[in-house]
Amino acid sequence: MTDSAAAPTPVPAPTVGFDLDMTLIDSRPGIHACYRALAERTGTYIDADLAITRLGPPLEEELIHWFPAERVAETADLYRSMYPSIAIAATPAMPGAHQAVAAVRAAGGRAVVVTAKYEPNARLHLTHLGIEPDAVVGDRWAEAKAAALREHGATVYVGDHVGDVRGARAAHALSVTVPTGPCGADELRAAGADVVLADLTAFPGWLADYLEAAADEAEAADADADAARA
Incomplete structure (x- = not known):
């Protein structure tokens, strides 16, 4: 029997990908x-x-x-x-956009925008609105988003379109969606979205619950490992 339990497994800070049009901005x-x-x-x-x-x-x-x-x-x-x-000047942020990115940062994570929009114009939108992700990747649509999500280690991708669901699934990331664009909640679920939120204002609360569940899961796994070593 060991004298003490192993150190708890740390829960990694999340890297969250975000779509741009109709997810972070009302374009x-x-x-x-x-x-x-x-x-x-x-x-x-x-x-x-x-x-x-x-x-x-x-x-x-x-x-x-x-x-x-x-x-x-x-x-x-x-x-x-x-x-x-x-x-650029005519385009506002979606409700909750700033808070969603801030929630990722507050959790110690990274926010990455992956969008089909021409990248220089995507960056202009974000700068104009004061939204500051850690990285921006443009000119990616649907499954083509997966390579950028994998490159940045994103485990969650937030979007509003069935194409975003396809990109998340291709990257083996959790698909979190908001029906604030052309696709309704039922269509997003049918496409395979793991989570459908009403809009981005619900994202910080969802993220907190998601990270708490991940921490509980890691703690349970550590307890099982300690019991096996005993």
Whole structure:
């Protein structure tokens, strides 16, 4: 029998990934304005009201609805060049966004934004709103987000779209979702989301419970190990 129990297993600080559009920021006003400006600039009709109901996938997947395939790449470049002067100031943070990132930091963890948005524009949004993640990775959609999540060691990914669920699952991260974008709660659950919160204001409480459960699980595992050594 040993004289004393082994030192408790520490619970690692979490690395949490966050999507951007409709998760951390309400990008609808800015994108709507940018699509209207793009339509005027190119002389091509774009239903901006419709376009902002299906945010999440890469820009090119929306532009193909309005432009011939051979014009999509150049039009995407034009849109991205127009975006900073039109969309950044018009875009607010989602309720609870600042607090969600702060909760990760308060737990000693890292917050990483992984988004399909063009990375320079994603960074402009975050800087404008005073949201300061530890890293930003852009131009990633759905399963392509997994490599960035694995690279940064994210064990949780928070998003609003079924594509975000797919990215989390591909990275073997817990999929935490908010139905604040184009996908409702039932659709997110059906896609395999592990957690559906009403919005990001519920995230700090959820994170505290999640970390407490992880600590309890580690403590129970230590107790079992001590009993086995006895």
